[in-house]
Amino acid sequence: KNEVEQSPQNLTAQEGEFITINCSYSVGISALHWLQQHPGGGIVSLFMLSSGKKKHGRLIATINIQEKHSSLHITASHPRDSAVYICAVGRGGNKLVFGAGTILRVKS
């Protein structure tokens, strides 16, 4: 079993829909990261969190440490949100363990 599991693997949504991507992990962590990767593009950090909730524009990330679970929400989704969303957990220091990613396609 992978240390970091994401669901769903693939997600197609209509423009305007509310989107949730889930991340579950099986190890103790220092922080959880959500990353975004556009097709053919590099990887950018969206959030780092170790507790509670963070919001940036239409993106919201939450984490439940007791349940070892995090969610990334996108409100009022737009085709430009189409990307791969990656969950990664920090194990102390700089080392990260990555989920396989969720491929999101938002149709107009």
Next chain:
Amino acid sequence: NAGVTQTPKFQVLKTGQSMTLQCAQDMNHEYMSWYRQDPGMGLRLIHYSVGAGITDQGEVPNGYNVSRSTTEDFPLRLLSAAPSQTSVYFCASGLAGGTYNEQFFGPGTRLTVL
């Protein structure tokens, strides 16, 4: 600032050839790392460095060498390329230590080994 840069963007090698993937950062980050990304799998750590002159192995180091002679540069060497090394390679950098450090990724190098 250019951030993290990688060259080349694309490369095709024949089995047995050697090459070096270049990575540079201009943010004075102590920590630098190399990952490979394969379909259906998360990024996997190949090698990392916490400062000039210090390198260590990650999860999948076999077939790769690294060195860190300066803070800015962290090249990844493939000594004898194999088809199993066909992948997209990402370099990343960040502040070293602590528990809450963002990592900055380069644009990636897509490598095909025939």
